[in-house]
Amino acid sequence: MGRLVRASGFERFLISASALLLSVLIGAVIVLGAGRMTSCETAAYTLAFPGAFVTQFVGGDALFAMGFCYDPIALYDLLFLGALGDILNDPTNGQFATTIAETTILLFTGVAVAVAFRAGIFNIGAQGQLVMGALVTGVVLVYVAPPLAGLGVFAAVILLPLGLLLGAFAGGVYGAVPGALKAYADANEVITTIMLNFVATSIALFFVSREQFFKDPESFANQTVSLPDVAMFPELVFRARDDVSLLALAFGIAVLVGVWYLLRHTSFGYDLRTSGLQPDAAEYGGVDADRTIVSSMTLSGALAGIGGAVYVMMVLGNFQPGVPSYGFDGITVSILAGNNPLGVGFAALLFGILKSGSIVVQVGSDVPPALVGVLRGLIILFVAMPEFFRMAGRKFGSFHQPGEQPVATDGGTGGGVDE
Amino acid sequence: MRDFDRREFIKTTGALGTVGLAGLAGCTGGPGGDDDEETTTEEPGTETESGDDSDDSDETTTEADSEDSETTNVGMVYATGGLGDGSFNDQAQEGIQQAVEDFDVEYEDAEPDEVAQFGNYQQQFASSTDPDYDLVSCIGFLQADALSETAQNYPEQNFQIVDSVVEADNVGSYVFREHEGSYLVGILAGQLTSMSFSAGAGSTASDSTNVGFVGGVEGSLIGKFEAGFTAGVKAVNEDIDVQSTYVGDFNDPSGGKEAALSMYSSGSDVVYHAAGNTGTGVFQAAQEEGRFAIGVDRDQSVTKSNYADVILASMVKRVDTAVYNAVEATVNGNFEGGALTTLGLPEDGVACVYGDQLGSEIPEDVKTAVTDARQGIIDGDISVPDDPSNA
Numbered sequence: 075m076g077r078l079v080r081a082s083g084f085e086r087f088l089i090s091a092s093a094l095l096l097s098v099l100i101g102a103v104i105v106l107g108a109g110r111m112t113s114c115e116t117a118a119y120t121l122a123f124p125g126a127f128v129t130q131f132v133g134g135d136a137l138f139a140m141g142f143c144y145d146p147i148a149l150y151d152l153l154f155l156g157a158l159g160d161i162l163n164d165p166t167n168g169q170f171a172t173t174i175a176e177t178t179i180l181l182f183t184g185v186a187v188a189v190a191f192r193a194g195i196f197n198i199g200a201q202g203q204l205v206m207g208a209l210v211t212g213v214v215l216v217y218v219a220p221p222l223a224g225l226g227v228f229a230a231v232i233l234l235p236l237g238l239l240l241g242a243f244a245g246g247v248y249g250a251v252p253g254a255l256k257a258y259a260d261a262n263e264v265i266t267t268i269m270l271n272f273v274a275t276s277i278a279l280f281f282v283s284r285e286q287f288f289k290d291p292e293s294f295a296n297q298t299v300s301l302p303d304v305a306m307f308p309e310l311v312f313r314a315r316d317d318v319s320l321l322a323l324a325f326g327i328a329v330l331v332g333v334w335y336l337l338r339h340t341s342f343g344y345d346l347r348t349s350g351l352q353p354d355a356a357e358y359g360g361v362d363a364d365r366t367i368v369s370s371m372t373l374s375g376a377l378a379g380i381g382g383a384v385y386v387m388m389v390l391g392n393f394q395p396g397v398p399s400y401g402f403d404g405i406t407v408s409i410l411a412g413n414n415p416l417g418v419g420f421a422a423l424l425f426g427i428l429k430s431g432s433i434v435v436q437v438g439s440d441v442p443p444a445l446v447g448v449l450r451g452l453i454i455l456f457v458a459m460p461e462f463f464r465m466a467g468r469k470f471g472s473f474h475q476p477g478e479q480p481v482a483t484d485g486g487t488g489g490g491v492d493e
Numbered sequence: 494m495r496d497f498d499r500r501e502f503i504k505t506t507g508a509l510g511t512v513g514l515a516g517l518a519g520c521t522g523g524p525g526g527d528d529d530e531e532t533t534t535e536e537p538g539t540e541t542e543s544g545d546d547s548d549d550s551d552e553t554t555t556e557a558d559s560e561d562s563e564t565t566n567v568g569m570v571y572a573t574g575g576l577g578d579g580s581f582n583d584q585a586q587e588g589i590q591q592a593v594e595d596f597d598v599e600y601e602d603a604e605p606d607e608v609a610q611f612g613n614y615q616q617q618f619a620s621s622t623d624p625d626y627d628l629v630s631c632i633g634f635l636q637a638d639a640l641s642e643t644a645q646n647y648p649e650q651n652f653q654i655v656d657s658v659v660e661a662d663n664v665g666s667y668v669f670r671e672h673e674g675s676y677l678v679g680i681l682a683g684q685l686t687s688m689s690f691s692a693g694a695g696s697t698a699s700d701s702t703n704v705g706f707v708g709g710v711e712g713s714l715i716g717k718f719e720a721g722f723t724a725g726v727k728a729v730n731e732d733i734d735v736q737s738t739y740v741g742d743f744n745d746p747s748g749g750k751e752a753a754l755s756m757y758s759s760g761s762d763v764v765y766h767a768a769g770n771t772g773t774g775v776f777q778a779a780q781e782e783g784r785f786a787i788g789v790d791r792d793q794s795v796t797k798s799n800y801a802d803v804i805l806a807s808m809v810k811r812v813d814t815a816v817y818n819a820v821e822a823t824v825n826g827n828f829e830g831g832a833l834t835t836l837g838l839p840e841d842g843v844a845c846v847y848g849d850q851l852g853s854e855i856p857e858d859v860k861t862a863v864t865d866a867r868q869g870i871i872d873g874d875i876s877v878p879d880d881p882s883n884a
Contacts, residue, residue, distance in 0.1 A: 168620065172613050283710060283741060294634045294657065294712050295608070315646050317612065389609050396573070398607045433610065436603045437568070437617040443575075443604055 089460045097456035101449040102146035108445055109142030117141025118148070118440070144441050153449065156434030157427040169430060171316035174323055175389055177426030181326035182381030183404025184411065184418040185333050186245075186374045191413040192337060193370035194350035199252060199267025200378040201401025202274035206248040207241035207379025209278045212298050212386045212393030213288050214240050219305040229304040237305065237383050238325075245379015246372045248274065253371025257364035263371070271401070279395045290392070297394040307388045317389045326384070327419060329377070334415040346370050378404070410458045412465065428453065565824045567592075567600040568618030568626045569816075570611065572633030575604040580769065580790045581812060585632045585655065588816030596824045599624070612639035619647040628653060628823045630816055634714065640664065651828055653819040655812055656714070663830040665822075667815040670835055671714075672721030672879040673870050674808040674843030675765070678787045679725020680866045681806055681845065682763040683733050684859040685785070692854035693802035695785040697762035705736040705756035707775050709743040709768035718767035718789070718808070719881045725866070728875075736761060737881070740771050749774030757782040763805065765789070776800035785851075794848035801850040809846045811836065839871045 109119065119142045159169035183200045190197035215237050222229040252270060255261035281287045283296040290299045307319035337343035348356035349366045357363045381400060386393055407425055411417030432446045569589055571582040582604075589600045603614045615636070618629040629650060631640050634657035644652050644661040651663055658666040682704045690697045706722050708715040723735045736756050740748040749771035753764050757778060764779065765787040766772035772789060779786040780803050788794065788807035797804070815836060822828040836842020845863055847855060869875040 168613070168616050293638075294714050295638075296710065313646075315612065315616070315642055317609075385609075394608050396608055398609060430613075433603075433613055433617060437601060437614065437621065440601070 086460070086464075090457055093456040093460055094453060097452045098150055100456075101452050102150070104448060104452075105144050105146040105149055105441070105445065106142050108441075109144040110140075112143045114143040114440070118143055119145035144439070144445075149435060149439060149441055149446075149449075152435045152438050153431040153446070154427060155431075156438065157429075157431035166312045166316075168313075168316050169434060171312045171318040172433065173423075173426045173430040174312075174320075175316070175318040175426075176429045177422045178318070178323045178326050178388065179381050179385050179400050180403055180407050180422035180425050181323075181330060181418060182384060183378050183400045184407030184422050185330055185415050186377035186381065187404045187408035188411065188413040188415055188418055189333060189337070189346075189377060190370060190374040191408055192350045193346045193366060193374075194353060195253070195256070195367060195371060195374075196264050197249070197252075197267055197371065197374050198264055198405065199249065199270050199401070200374070200381075200404045201397070201399060202267070202271035203245040203248045203375040203378035204382040204385070204401045205271075205274040205278050205397050207245035207382030208386045208397060209274075209281070209382070209393050210244035210379075211237045211241045211383040212301070212390075213281070215301050215305050215387075216288070216299050216392075219302050223302045223304050226304070230308065233305045234307065234387065237387050238380050241379040241381075241383025241386075242376040243379070245382060246376035249375015249378065250368055250372040253368040253375075256371070257367040275395065275397075278393070278397075282393060282395055288393075295394065298392045300392045301387070305387060306391060307384070317391075319388050322384050322388050329380070330415045330419055333377070337415065342369070406454055406458060409462055409465070410454070412461050424457070425454075563597055564624075565596065565598045565628070565820070566624040566626045567598060567820055567823070568621070568629040569600055569602050570614045570618065570629065570631045570636065571602065571604050572635060573605060573608060575606070576602065578770075580796070582632060584791055584810075584812040585630070585816050588813030589630070589820065591813065592817050592820040592824075596821070598820060598824065601626075608635055608639075611636045612643055615640060615643040615652070616647070619643060619650040619652075627651065628819060628828065630819060631655070632812070632816075633657075651823065651830055653816070655815045658833055661831065665819055665829055665831070666833045667819065668833065668835055669810050669815075669842050670717075670837030670877075670879075671767075671808070671810060671843060672717040672724075672877045673838045674810065674845060675718045675721030675767075676725035676728075676870065676875070676877045677838075677845035677863050677866055678765055678806055678808045679722040679727075680729055680863050681725075681855075681859060682722070682765060682787060683726040683729030684862055685805070685855075686733060686762040687730060688856075690856070692851045694780055695783050695803045695851075697785065701760040701762065702730065702733045703736065703760040703762065704733060705753065705761040705764040706738070707749055707752050707756075707764060707766040707768050707772065708737070708739040709771055710741055711739040713880075715739070715767050716881050717879045718765075720878045720883065722765050723881065724878055728866070729862075734760075740768055743769035743771055745771045746774035746777070750778045753778035753786070754782065757784045763787060765808070767808075773797065773800075776803060779803040788848075792846045792849065794850060794852075798849070801848060803851075804848040805851050805855065806845050806847045809844045811842050811844070814840070814842055837870075838867055 121140050121142065157169060157173045159167035161167065161170055183204060186200050186203070187197055215233065218236065219233055222232060248270065252263050252266040255266050256263045279296065282289055282298055285291050288298045290297050307322045309316070309318070310320045312318050312320070337347060345356065345361045345366050348359065349361055349363055353363055378401060385397070385400070403425055407418055407421040410421035410424070428450045432443070432450060435441055435446050436443050567589060569585065571585065574582055576582050576586060586602070592598050593600065603618070605611055605614050615629060615631060618626045630653045632655050637654060637657040637659050640652060640654055641659045641661060644659060644664045648663055651665070653665045653667060655667045656669070658668060685697050686702050686704050688697065704726055706719050708719055719737055723737070726733050726735050736759070738752050740752055742748060749766065749768055753775040756764050761784065763785045764775055766775040767789045768775070775786050776797060780800060784803070785805045786800070786803050788797070788804050790810050791807065792809060793807045794801040794804040818834070819828065838844070866875060870877060
């Protein structure tokens, strides 16, 4: 484990890559096994010895051949490349747009969880914070947007930041609650954040399922009235129907860089990181531990809330209960990224590809969705595991190497050297 | 085009010799599969084709052939509950499976987890070229918003929507006259509460004339069930009380149980539910109290056979018929885009199906009354309200 903790950035990349490869191989075996357990008319994939490559030159039949109902190669191809769509000929195709949209929202929840992690807090409540952000954004903008709709582009300039602020505010407040409970009442944040997720979902359902509150009276579904187009993120190069915006993506990346800067180069970030690494030492060094907990949870909640606002203003166009589990995925994204705000970008992209790719697999092959879920889970498990052990090792073990340089990709906490 | 990449990919892998691909002889499917080279070429979308040919021109011919073939391809986009819900989605799948048996049809299932994914799934099917889908069937009213946008963007693609109306030239909308079926079970409930009847685990008392309705989420759709049921009960006898409540959730059995328990304890003999899985609680309450319940959507005395001893009947909504009809029309080349198909009693879109266990014990004169009411609706003698405020 000490070896893992000390691994350099390049080594860690290699570890991740081989973990990915291993997960694909194991997944392929599972797919083949599942393919033997179902019945189909024709084999989607045949394992033969000698293979067709040999027999087409030598002639004759394979000595041994076994057919499988699912083709693992085609499956992984659909899962990974399918998510990109026909990117070479049409960079703005719908499937790639979906990948980008998923990635964009995961950027926010991923970085939200990462911030809390760095402060030593396990924020499982990103989902609830995202729901609150989305709800408040969706509900308030419905009333604010129509009067401004006449202003055209100018309205968008007002409404987009307003929506994001609303999301940040609602999510921030909702994140501050478990923060305050932890700081001043010693309540375990894991429990409180999990529970507040349920509270958020139920609050949202309550308000959105009743016409005297915010339910759209025109619709069968439980949803708020749709926002006018000016309150939506502009599509820019993508088509309107793809529900994606490069502006939102750019904003997400800017937020990642901003959070990275905040953590690395400001005194608040220093307080936050030292509290996470060694709370007692931080407090001895003059950090107000309680305040740091509350403020880092508020920041974390606000980031998740912005994710909710983006979800409403980019994807849905209104608020509906049954928000996808972006908040929970954000936890995995964050661990995958080693809690590094910049790494969150890549982890979110991997998640976005897997999410979007599994849609392609469902449509394009007979493989049942549950099996695709297993493959996705395997990939995430294998890629995240080395990183997880590394984090655990750093936290609980003493593998400190005196002369070690901080690793750039994880924000330099590994060596314990801070500027 | 994506498929082109895939082929490339498979070829490269094949050429590397790492994995042998053989679409040739000896190609057996999973257990029970039969091997046949011909089948391979006929099936569009099977991956085996890439293994057995070595030059591109050959392959393109195969592709072209499969596109011209008579096989009708249907893409199914289910409601968010997904398959295995024992109700709505499963029934839609039964419809397409029936169509596969009767016609040369192939289908692909897609189960979105979230409302936000509907549009993407619809587009996936609409933009697919291998196979080129002849019909995309969208199950559930929640898909309507997404579909009205998708349909506009793919004017050449035919869509079907079940349980809602999308006004577009390439969308066939299928809705049900749930109030008509509910009227029949209302007659049944009204008749039975007026007499002393006992069967299975339940009984009714003639001194109390009181029935109940438990709805899922309030809205115009479930309102049709309530309106029809109330009208049916009142048609038997104006004086029968109908208690009506909405749990606010389609997946809250404990809420459904509580609602039904309070109805039974205040004298209801029969409770009809239109509340999805919430209705399971209604059945539990009926068993505990020794009263009756009426199921919805499918024959619930079969799908929820644990409760067969209290389920008098079910108001069946034939989602499978809607899917089957749309596929049949597509196969025959007379699918009508822009049309609104309403499935009521005459079309067997809705029906009152007696319980598997209790059905035989229901008195003949009650059944006759139900049959008469059905005929009356079909003949136009009885008009059933679809709004609870008119019932």
